Amino acid sequence: QSVLTQPPSVSAAPGQNVTISCSGSSSNIGNTYVSWYQQLPRTAPKLLIYDNSKRPSGVPDRFSGSKSGTSATLGITGLQAGDEADYYCGAWDSSLSAWMFGGGTKLTVL
């Protein structure tokens, strides 16, 4: 059971928009920054969003992040087949003194 809770899977058709939620608590998301990672099949994870909503250079603006209270959301607009991947949220937990990842969400592009 992960400290950060994500839906196991989401799906949508190409061109549609999708959101992935990440729910935590006051000891992690509620008092620090959230980051998001994309793991394409059979590859290493890649940083997608940091500081709740910032995109590293090279990440398309179709990807966005937001945070409210103890929850965070990853948004993807104009879905493409190449977006099919596992997505993970992450944050430092000050009570556990450990980094936490969500359980991951598998995005299927129908």
Next chain:
Amino acid sequence: EVQVVESGGGLVQPGGSLRLSCAASGFTFSSYAMTWVRQAPGKGLEWVAAVSGSGRNTYYADSVKGRFTISRDNSKNTLYLVMNSLRAVDTGEYYCAKNPIGAAGNGYSFMDVWGKGTTVTVSS
């Protein structure tokens, strides 16, 4: 190009030991904290350990505390993970990742550059 490359994975018996290495290039290694993350087959990401840029401060997941040791040699631009008393549940892909600042153990401990991973299999 900023790059980290893991090595040292392999097959080891339960109770055995292994040392993973991560060679860094393209950035001032000593200025950045570093992290190990693992992924069991078919499972999600699990944070394992982190070390500050100076090497003075280390942090561990409860699942590996007392068995694994993270360290770094800034003169060799190399990160290490020594794994002792290995168990079958330690099997998986081990990723080395760079953090964006020198301090570890805080809200800026996200991973901005990842290696391709090295595979550890614990089995008799």
